[in-house]
Amino acid sequence: MISAQLIAERLRHPHRRPEQRRSHHDSSGRLPIKKPGKGSVDRLHQEARAELLQDDIESVKVIPPRPIQFWPTQPPQSYLGQLEDSFQQDLFRARSCVTLEDCRFHQSVVISSRDVIDGIWDLRGREEPFLGVTNFSSARVLEFGPKSGYLTSYMETQGAQVVGFDIGWDVEPEVMSVSLQDRQPYCNEILRATGAVQNSWWYHKRVNNLSAKMAYGNPCLLPVDLGMFDVAILGDYLPYQRDPWEILSQVAQITRKRVVVTDILSSDGASVTRDNLEHVSIWAPSGRDVSTHWWAMTPGAVLDALRQLGFTRTRVTIHSQRQRVSSNLGHDSIVRYTEVPMFSVVADREWSL
Numbered sequence: 001m002i003s004a005q006l007i008a009e010r011l012r013h014p015h016r017r018p019e020q021r022r023s024h025h026d027s028s029g030r031l032p033i034k035k036p037g038k039g040s041v042d043r044l045h046q047e048a049r050a051e052l053l054q055d056d057i058e059s060v061k062v063i064p065p066r067p068i069q070f071w072p073t074q075p076p077q078s079y080l081g082q083l084e085d086s087f088q089q090d091l092f093r094a095r096s097c098v099t100l101e102d103c104r105f106h107q108s109v110v111i112s113s114r115d116v117i118d119g120i121w122d123l124r125g126r127e128e129p130f131l132g133v134t135n136f137s138s139a140r141v142l143e144f145g146p147k148s149g150y151l152t153s154y155m156e157t158q159g160a161q162v163v164g165f166d167i168g169w170d171v172e173p174e175v176m177s178v179s180l181q182d183r184q185p186y187c188n189e190i191l192r193a194t195g196a197v198q199n200s201w202w203y204h205k206r207v208n209n210l211s212a213k214m215a216y217g218n219p220c221l222l223p224v225d226l227g228m229f230d231v232a233i234l235g236d237y238l239p240y241q242r243d244p245w246e247i248l249s250q251v252a253q254i255t256r257k258r259v260v261v262t263d264i265l266s267s268d269g270a271s272v273t274r275d276n277l278e279h280v281s282i283w284a285p286s287g288r289d290v291s292t293h294w295w296a297m298t299p300g301a302v303l304d305a306l307r308q309l310g311f312t313r314t315r316v317t318i319h320s321q322r323q324r325v326s327s328n329l330g331h332d333s334i335v336r337y338t339e340v341p342m343f344s345v346v347a348d349r350e351w352s353l
Contacts, residue, residue, distance in 0.1 A: 067103070074169070079223040104197050104200060111208065112207065119148055124150075131154075131233060136158035139230040140227075141163070143162055155233075176292065176293075220246045231259075244297070245305055248305050256349070261345045
C-alpha cells in the first residue's frame with residue numbers, strides 16, 4: 001500500500017508526476033498493453049496500484065502533520081459574521097479533531113473538574129487580581145489573546161458571556177526584524193507555536209463544554225459587528241503587539257465600562273513606585289532578534305493611554321503569578337513554578353456608554 005506521506009506529498013504537488021511513472025504510460029495516460037521486460041513486473045504492479053490510489057485519493061485517509069494548523073487561510077468577507085451561531089459551529093466542527101498532541105498549553109487548565117494539564121502559567125487561585133477584581137455577573141466580556149482558555153472558563157463560572165479574540169485567518173504573528181536568512185523558518189516556527197496554543201483553547205472548550213465564542217482577525221482593525229462589551233481583558237497581551245496603543249484605541253470604542261490590562265512588572269519592586277507610574281515604554285526590550293516581544297511598558301504608560309481614551313477612574317494593583325521553569329510537561333513529571341511580579345491596570349469610565 002502506498003504510504004500516507006507520499007499521498008500527502010502528491011496532494012501538496014498535484015501537478016508533479018514521477019518520471020518512472022510517466023515512462024510506462026502512453027499518450028492517453030493508460031498503461032501500455034505489452035509484455036514487460038525482465039525485472040519490471042513488480043515495478044509495474046507498484047505503479048498500477050499507485051495509479052488506482054491516486055484516482056481514488058479521497059477514499060484514502062491522509063494523516064496530517066502535527067500539530068494540525070488551521071491558518072493562515074482566507075477570512076470571511078471583511079471578517080464579518082464570525083459570532084453567528086452557524087459560523088461558530090463550523091469553527092467548532094473543523095477543530096473537533098484536535099488532540100492533546102496538537103496543543104501547547106500556555107495556561108494550566110482543569111479538565112472535567114479533576115485532571116490538570118500543566119501550562120507555562122498557572123493562574124489557579126489567583127484569578128481575581130489578574131482580572132482586576134471584576135464583577136463578571138451578566139457581563140459581556142471581550143478577552144484578547146485567551147491562550148488556553150483558563151480565564152475564559154473562570155469568567156464563565158462567574159456569570160460572564162465571553163468572546164475571545166486573537167490573530168488569525170490571514171493575519172499572522174508580527175515578528176521583529178531578524179536576519180533575512182533566518183526570518184522565514186523563524187516565522188514559520190512562531191506560526192506553528194501560536195497555532196498550537198489556539199488549538200489548546202478549542203480543546204479546552206470541547207472537553208469542558210464552554211459556551212464562549214471566538215473571533216479572529218487584526219486587533220488593530222476589529223470587525224465592526226463584534227458589538228459592545230461591558231469589560232475588555234488584555235492579559236499578557238500588549239507587549240507582544242507592534243502597535244499596542246492602536247489596539248487600546250480600538251478597545252475603547254467598543255467597551256462600555258471597564259478595561260483591564262495585566263502584564264509583567266518590569267521593575268523588581270513589590271509595590272507601585274514613582275518609577276513605574278511614569279509613562280515609560282521601551283521598544284524591543286529583549287533585543288531586535290528576539291521573537292515577538294515588541295514592548296516593555298510601565299503601569300503608568302497604560303494608565304495615561306486609558307485616561308486619554310475616556311477611562312478616567314483608574315487604579316493599579318501588584319500581584320504575582322506562577323510561571324513554569326521546568327521544560328518537561330509529561331503527566332508524571334514534577335513541574336516547578338517561580339513567582340513573577342505582575343501589574344493590573346483597572347480603568348473604568350465615569351459614565352458607562
